[in-house]
Structure formats: structure tokens, C-alpha cells
Amino acid sequence: MKLAAARKSLLHLLALPKTGSISGLRHFSGEIDDTQKPLPPPPTSFAVPEIVSLLKTTDHNDWISNSQLVEFLHTPPSPTSLLKITRQLGSTEKALHFFEFFKTHSSSSSSNPSSLSFTFQAILEQAMHEEKSDVPGKLFQLFSFAKDRKIPLSINAATLLMRCFGRAKMLEESISVYNELDSDSRNTNVVNLLLDCLFRGVNIDDGFKVLDEMLKRDSDFPPNNSTVDIVLDAMWRRNWVGRRMSVEEICGLLVRFFEHGVFLDDVWFTKLITKFCRSGKCDKAWDLLHDMMKLGGQVKASSFNALLSGLGREHDFQKMNLLMNEMKEKEVNPDVVTFGIFINHLCKCCRVDEALQVFEKMGRSETDGVLVKPDVVLYNTLIDGLCKVGKQEEGLKLMEKMRLENGYVPNTITYNCLIDGFCKAGEIERSLELFDQMKKDRVVPNVITMNTLLHGMCKFGRVSSAMRFFAEMQEKGLKGNVITYTVLITTFCSVNNIDRAMSLFNEMSENRCLPDAKVYYSLIMGLCQARRTDDASCIASKAKEAGIGLDIICYNALIGALCRKNKIDEAHKMLKDMEEAGIKPDCCTYNTLISYFSEKGQFTTASRIMKRMIDDGFLPNVVTYGALIHAYCLAGNLDEAMKIFQNMSSAINVPPNTVIYNILIDTLCKSDKVEAAISLLGEMKDKGVRPNTKTYNALFKGLQERNWVEKAFEIMDQMTENACNPDYITMEVLTPWLSDIGETEKLRSFVEGYEVSTSTA
Structure with a gap:
């Protein structure tokens, strides 16, 4: 059948009225629906195992000569018996022989089409399990065989075929199977299969036409939970070429499901709320949650938590409080995650006092109707929040409360938060005392602990102590990472100890710790400041080899250092490299070059550079004019220097400094x-x-x-x-x-x- 013809009949068939009650289909399961119509039990004179044994032990050409088999055919056997027998014959070939034997010699094959349908269904099942390759191709051959012989498909046979063809993206074949299925046998579950086939075959527009018919108020095939799973799975996992649904469209579609009484389960709803919030659509997530509740859906704590997280990222504490109150009204008990989200975002916004109030409410079961015991994560969040606003002493008290009242043992994160707080406050000794206590409590420090202490000691001038501490940690097996070396190298560069910084850089490479951009930038700036231009250029080359591009600040430092060393050709080459890397010169670059050429007395070149500077959209500033005035003064041309100075104050409105x-x-x-x-x-x-x-x-x-x-x-x-x-x-x-x-x-x-x-x- 041509695909166009299959599509043409598709929507028409969907609109056909159902003439009777049709039992449900187990969507996407390998089980068979045996509950179509009440069927008479098989005759007691012929047990299924007995017939199966005769069929297996007798050559198929001799079946007609076997009196027991002939008598079995004239019974006549029920469709259920035929289904069971065919399933147990062991091979597709044997099953096909039995099908032909029954069709040819049994009078019930014509009077009861269900007998043939059930027998053929078992053949399909057998082929499904038997074939190891090209299962869809084999099943399509069998489907064509049934179609040519006008064998009606059972609902389970159609389900099996459509499921197989859909996974193989054989869209045309799936639609053909659907059209062959008797209209009375179609139900929502079969249409779900068709819908899934269309989405799998990236036939999105036709899929939405089918879905639209299902979502109509008077639809003969109203959606169920499987329908919404199919649609959401298709949206979530597949790239729909030419069809990208906006958040607004998705929300509108889901509301139509809600109107049919089909609601999202907790997993799907939480995923969607999270996705909307991360896309900056918290307002739509808010509306969707309230639409689902308004239309009768049950929303669990995890979905509320997802929305709370989104609102927290937007610092919308008013709505967060409102949502918490709605949870109470709807009798949705908040869990420790709920309070953790609220407290975490309050702490991130430095609203620690409010976070402490929320923390206190957790234990008030009499007033709030819920008792939630805080966990270690929640304590750590609060301790970290207190330390970040300079209340490390209160953080220390909270750690003791955590230990004494709840029996929790502080972990590495707890100590790291406190050590960081005291280090930032310059209380290095207190930080070291906490580190010693950490060891007494048998809490293992990690690289974050080490980096925090190193950064604190370096920041407050205790560089020698930092290096001794680093050596002790290395001896105990705790190796530094890129942050460790970045802290130390940056510190030594800032105090002009470039040799020690270079030594650490080499040690970093020996330990297979890849330097990051900050390490390279710090070294380049330090080496330039120390006028070690060759070393600075070497580090710049290594950065490029590592795939780290230099920024405008590094290029300016290199160009300035080369100019100070009178290496103007190398400075010109560096400028060319910078432009080839897609970085345009800025005001600092031009000022450096103007200063160099002016000091060399090459005022014509300096004026040409200033013109290019203006053409590139940079107005000369006080540094530019200062460089020219200084150069003219050095050259003994005080009159020209005064002329530029007076022009600054009047014409160009750049006040001298x-x-x-x-x-x-x-x-x-x-x-x-x-x-x-x-x-x-x-x-x-x-x-x-x-x-x-x-x-x-x-x-x-x-x-x-x-x-x-x-x-x-x-x-x-x-x-x-x-x-x-x-x-x-x-x-x-x-x-x-x-x-x-x-x-x-x-x-x-x-x-x-x-x-x-x-x-x-």
C-alpha cells in the first residue's frame, strides 16, 4: 500500500464510531491480550499437550491420515486451544504447516474467523522469537501472506506487527497494518501504537493530526496515560526536524490532556518543571503546576521542589513562600529537600537570618503540622551561608549543635566551610585549629581543604607557611590539583618571585596536572613585569600549544614588555598574532605603541598610530596625551608639549591628571x-x-x-x-x-x- 493512501484513510478511520466494548491493550508489553471475547473451553476429550505431541511426532504430510488429529479438527477446536497449540509447535515452519492443515481440513476455519486469526497470531509470535536477524522483514512477509489470504488480524497480532514496524521505522507498513485491523477492534491503545510509529518515523505533522483527533472532547479514542508518555518521550528524546515546540505550546498541549483527566506522573512532571525553569520559563512552570491541580491532578513534593529550585534561581522568594503555603493547603508534606532548597537559595542571597528562621520552623510539628528532621547536607548549607556573611563563629556553634542535638558527625564539607570562613576573615590560626580538630575527629581532609588553607595563608602574606603546609600534605599523599598550583603560582608572581613560580609550573607539568588559563596568564604577566620577555613569549607559546588562547590583557603585557626591551620587531609580530587570533587592539595597545615611538622621537609614526586608533573607534585618553607630552619633554620640545597640554584642557575635553x-x-x-x-x-x-x-x-x-x-x-x-x-x-x-x-x-x-x-x- 502506498504511504499517501494510508495517510488519506487514517483520520477517517480514527473517526469511525466504536460498535462495542473493546478491552484494553497492554501498551508496549510483550504479553498478549487474551480477553477479547469469552471463548468456549477446548473439548475435554483432547488435551492440548496430547495434540501438540501428535503434531510434533508425526510428519506434516501424514497429519490427515491420523484419526485423532482429524477428529480434533471436527470437534471443532476453540480459538484459544488453537492459539496454545500453535505456540508450542517449536518453529515457524511447523506452525505454518499446522495453519494450512487447519484452514484446509477444518470446517470451523471458515465459520469462525477468530480461529484463523488466533492461529496466525501464534505464528507471528513464533517468528518473533525464532528469527535472530531481519525480524521486521520476516514479519512483513507473514503479514503479506495473511493479507493475501484475507486472514483477519487479531488485535494482539496487529499490536505485535505495529510495535515491531514502528521500532524499525517502517511507517508505511505500520499504517497498512492499522488499516487492515477491523474497525471494531481499534481502541485507544492501538491508536497509541500508530501515534508512536508516526513519531518514531519522524512524521511529526501526521502524528499531531492523530493526537489532535484524540484530544477532541468527543473523541472515540480519548488519550490515556500511555498517550502522554508517547508524546513526552518523543519530545524529550528525539530531534524533531522542522518542528520545535515552544514552552507555551507544550503547556497548551498538556492542559488538553488534563481536561481529559489524563495527568502527568511525578517523574514526568518534575522533569518538565525543571526543564521549563532552566529555560527561564518559571512563570510557565508555575502556571502548568496550578493548571494540573485546578483540573484535579495530584502534585507531589518533588514537583513542588523543582519549581522552588527554579524560583530560587530567580530570587523570587515571594513566590517561594506562596508555594510553600500552597503545599500546606494541599496537604503535600514538604520533605528535607524542600527546606534544603529554600534555605540554600536564601543563603546564596546572603539572607542567612531568614534561612535560620526557616530552619527553626522545620521542627515545629505542632504549628506547621509536619516534622522534618534536618540532615547533614542542610546543616552544611547553613554553616556555609553563615561563613560567607562573616558569621563563622555562629557557624561553629551550629556545628556543635549538629553534633550534640542530632548526633550527626561533621564531615569534610562541614570543616571546609568553616575553614574557608575563618581564612577569609584573616583568622588563619583558627583555621589551622579547625584543621587539627578535623584530624582528631578522623575526618579526612581533601584537596579543597588544602586549597582553602593555602589560599588563606597566601592572601595574608604567610607564603612560607603555605609552602611548608603544601609539602606536608604531599608527604601524606594528598596531591595538589590545578587550583592548588594556580594559587601558589599567582602568589609568587604577585611578589615578583618568578623563579619560584616557574619551578612550581614545571612541577605541575611533571605531576601531569594541566595548567589552566589563569596559570598561564599569571606567569606571562609576572615575567613581563620582571622584563623576562623571552620566558614570557615561551610561556605564551606553551599556552597556545595547550589550546589556551591569550586574552587582550596578556597580549598588551607582552607587547609592552617587548617595547620596553626595544624589541619592536617582536612586538609587531605579537601584534600580528593577536589580530590573527581574532583579538583587536584596544586603547591600551595603541597607547603602548604611541608611547614607544614617541619616546624614540618617531612622532610621525606615533601620529599615524593615533589616527588608526581613532579610526578603530578609540578616543585618545589621558594616557595617550601623557605619553606624547612626556616624549616631547624628553626631546626638549617643551613648546609642543605645552601646546598638547593646553589643547587637552580646551578643545578635546580630556582633563590632565x-x-x-x-x-x-x-x-x-x-x-x-x-x-x-x-x-x-x-x-x-x-x-x-x-x-x-x-x-x-x-x-x-x-x-x-x-x-x-x-x-x-x-x-x-x-x-x-x-x-x-x-x-x-x-x-x-x-x-x-x-x-x-x-x-x-x-x-x-x-x-x-x-x-x-x-x-x-
Whole structure:
């Protein structure tokens, strides 16, 4: 039969009225439905085992000559007897011979079609068990055999064929079997098989047409639990090419099932609620749960828990409280997971006091009608929450309560939470005491315990202690992981101990612990800062070999380090590599190059780079102009530097910062233009730019050259007023100058923080 013709008749056949009561089919089971119609028992004169024995021990050509077999045929045998006999013949070939023998020589074969149907059903069953390969092909041959001989299919035979063809994605054959089945024999379970075949054959549109007919209010084949299982399984497990259902469509479809009194079981409902919530559709999950309850479905705690988790991720505590109240109203008892979800999300949002209130409610059986005993996981969640908000002392008390009141033994997670809390608070000694207590309690520390303590010790400057502790843990068999080495390598890079960082990097590789991006980035930045550009480039190459791409910060550090070492060709190559990796230069990249070429006096190149910077959408900033001003000052072109400075303040609206003022004041003083330098200091005050010690040191040097003592005293008073402390350079300039002119008392007053203009000489 052509597939188009099969489809054409499909919906018409679905709409045919049922003429009698049809018993249910066990969907997808290998058992046979023997409850179609009451059948008379077999004659007592012929026991089934006796007939089976005769058929097995007698050649099929001699069956007609056997008087007992002939008499058996004329009894006539019941369809149930024929089914049992055919099942026990041992082979499809023998069963087919018996079928032909019965059809040819028994008068009941024509008067009772069920006899042939049941016999053929047994043949199909035999073939199913007998064939080891191409079972669908063999069954299709038998189906064609029955069809050619106009043998009506029993409902179980049709079920067997459709199930087999459906799994083999033989859609056309499945529809053909359905069409051959007598219309009175069709029921919801058979239509479910057809629906499953259509979905398995990725014939989604026709499948939904069938489903739509089933979901109509006056449907002859209303859905059942198997129907919804088929639909959800198809949606969940298969990629429906060209048909992606939105969450809204799925919810609408499920409500139609609910209207037929078909509700989701706890497993399916929980999975769907979870999926909706993780897709950011908590509102739809909320509506679906309430639709199911409104239409009479029972919702269990696990489905409520799934929705609570979704609402918790969205920090919607108002709805979480409402849902908890609804559980109470619907007499759905919350379990420890319910409270755990609520408490966990409250702790994640630092609402620990509210979490403690929920925790206290768990034991109030008289008021809330339920008593839920907290477990270790719940205690750990609360302890972790308390530690994260700096209440580690309360966390420690809760651990003792957990031990004394409930008899729970703190585990590794419990101690890890507390150790982390005390480490973050800088209480390293308390953390180590907890670690010792952990060992006394025979709680085995893990790599997280070690990493937490290492990070705490390194963060608060106890690097040597951290390395000793790491060595002790290694001796006891606890090996470090990528986080361990990342903490240590980053720490040594931050204190410029690059050799130790490199040693740990090599140890990491020897221990087959693959470095992550953070390790590579830390090493590259540290090596660049230490001006070890060759080593930094080598680490960058290793990162690329490991499949870790560098970020813009690493590229900028490498380019900057190469420029500082006057390796401009290598810097250009690094810039090219960066662009080939799909990373565009940023403002920092351009500023580095502008600074390099400006300092080399190549102002034309620097201007060209600035133009490209602007073309790429980056406006020059205070660093850009500072680099140009500094370069012009170094080149002795103070006029051009001042021109850029004045242009910054007026035309381009980039306010100069302290660094730029310091460069100009220092250059003006060295050029014996002290008045102009003092004028810039006044401008700094007017524009709210705070001078620093370098600003004043540059002025003191210029004033010393001119021996402007009174002006120096004024500047000293301004320095004191601005709470800017002198440094060793300040003292190197002022001490010999003021000592030579007999103003040591003013110098002493200045150092002590007093105004020198009011002190006596």
C-alpha cells in the first residue's frame, strides 16, 4: 500500500464510531491480550499437550491420515486451544504447516474467523522469537501472506506487527497494518501504537493530526496515560526536524490532556518543571503546576521542589513562600529537600537570618503540622551561608549543635566551610585549629581543604607557611590539583618571585596536572613585569600549544614588555598574532605603541598610530596625551608639549591628571621656568587635581636652583596642608639647602607636620 493512501484513510478511520466494548491493550508489553471475547473451553476429550505431541511426532504430510488429529479438527477446536497449540509447535515452519492443515481440513476455519486469526497470531509470535536477524522483514512477509489470504488480524497480532514496524521505522507498513485491523477492534491503545510509529518515523505533522483527533472532547479514542508518555518521550528524546515546540505550546498541549483527566506522573512532571525553569520559563512552570491541580491532578513534593529550585534561581522568594503555603493547603508534606532548597537559595542571597528562621520552623510539628528532621547536607548549607556573611563563629556553634542535638558527625564539607570562613576573615590560626580538630575527629581532609588553607595563608602574606603546609600534605599523599598550583603560582608572581613560580609550573607539568588559563596568564604577566620577555613569549607559546588562547590583557603585557626591551620587531609580530587570533587592539595597545615611538622621537609614526586608533573607534585618553607630552619633554620640545597640554584642557575635553602636571612641572623647573611651574601648581588646585610628593619635589629642585627660600616655605606649607608626606628625595633636596642657610628649625617643623611660616627660626 502506498504511504499517501494510508495517510488519506487514517483520520477517517480514527473517526469511525466504536460498535462495542473493546478491552484494553497492554501498551508496549510483550504479553498478549487474551480477553477479547469469552471463548468456549477446548473439548475435554483432547488435551492440548496430547495434540501438540501428535503434531510434533508425526510428519506434516501424514497429519490427515491420523484419526485423532482429524477428529480434533471436527470437534471443532476453540480459538484459544488453537492459539496454545500453535505456540508450542517449536518453529515457524511447523506452525505454518499446522495453519494450512487447519484452514484446509477444518470446517470451523471458515465459520469462525477468530480461529484463523488466533492461529496466525501464534505464528507471528513464533517468528518473533525464532528469527535472530531481519525480524521486521520476516514479519512483513507473514503479514503479506495473511493479507493475501484475507486472514483477519487479531488485535494482539496487529499490536505485535505495529510495535515491531514502528521500532524499525517502517511507517508505511505500520499504517497498512492499522488499516487492515477491523474497525471494531481499534481502541485507544492501538491508536497509541500508530501515534508512536508516526513519531518514531519522524512524521511529526501526521502524528499531531492523530493526537489532535484524540484530544477532541468527543473523541472515540480519548488519550490515556500511555498517550502522554508517547508524546513526552518523543519530545524529550528525539530531534524533531522542522518542528520545535515552544514552552507555551507544550503547556497548551498538556492542559488538553488534563481536561481529559489524563495527568502527568511525578517523574514526568518534575522533569518538565525543571526543564521549563532552566529555560527561564518559571512563570510557565508555575502556571502548568496550578493548571494540573485546578483540573484535579495530584502534585507531589518533588514537583513542588523543582519549581522552588527554579524560583530560587530567580530570587523570587515571594513566590517561594506562596508555594510553600500552597503545599500546606494541599496537604503535600514538604520533605528535607524542600527546606534544603529554600534555605540554600536564601543563603546564596546572603539572607542567612531568614534561612535560620526557616530552619527553626522545620521542627515545629505542632504549628506547621509536619516534622522534618534536618540532615547533614542542610546543616552544611547553613554553616556555609553563615561563613560567607562573616558569621563563622555562629557557624561553629551550629556545628556543635549538629553534633550534640542530632548526633550527626561533621564531615569534610562541614570543616571546609568553616575553614574557608575563618581564612577569609584573616583568622588563619583558627583555621589551622579547625584543621587539627578535623584530624582528631578522623575526618579526612581533601584537596579543597588544602586549597582553602593555602589560599588563606597566601592572601595574608604567610607564603612560607603555605609552602611548608603544601609539602606536608604531599608527604601524606594528598596531591595538589590545578587550583592548588594556580594559587601558589599567582602568589609568587604577585611578589615578583618568578623563579619560584616557574619551578612550581614545571612541577605541575611533571605531576601531569594541566595548567589552566589563569596559570598561564599569571606567569606571562609576572615575567613581563620582571622584563623576562623571552620566558614570557615561551610561556605564551606553551599556552597556545595547550589550546589556551591569550586574552587582550596578556597580549598588551607582552607587547609592552617587548617595547620596553626595544624589541619592536617582536612586538609587531605579537601584534600580528593577536589580530590573527581574532583579538583587536584596544586603547591600551595603541597607547603602548604611541608611547614607544614617541619616546624614540618617531612622532610621525606615533601620529599615524593615533589616527588608526581613532579610526578603530578609540578616543585618545589621558594616557595617550601623557605619553606624547612626556616624549616631547624628553626631546626638549617643551613648546609642543605645552601646546598638547593646553589643547587637552580646551578643545578635546580630556582633563590632565597628576602625572601630566608632574611631567610638565619637572620639565619647566629643569628649563629654569620656575614661575610657569608654580603657575601650573596653582592651576592644579583650581581644577581639583591633587599634587603628590613628586610634584613638590620637582618644585623644590627648581626653587633650590634659584634659592627662592620664601617660596619654598610656602610650598612646604601647601604640602603640609594637603597631608602629603615628604619622602627621601624631598629630604635630599631640602636638608643641605636649608641647613646651609640656617633654617634647620623650619625643616624640623616641616617634618613634624607644622606650618613653617609660623615657627621661629
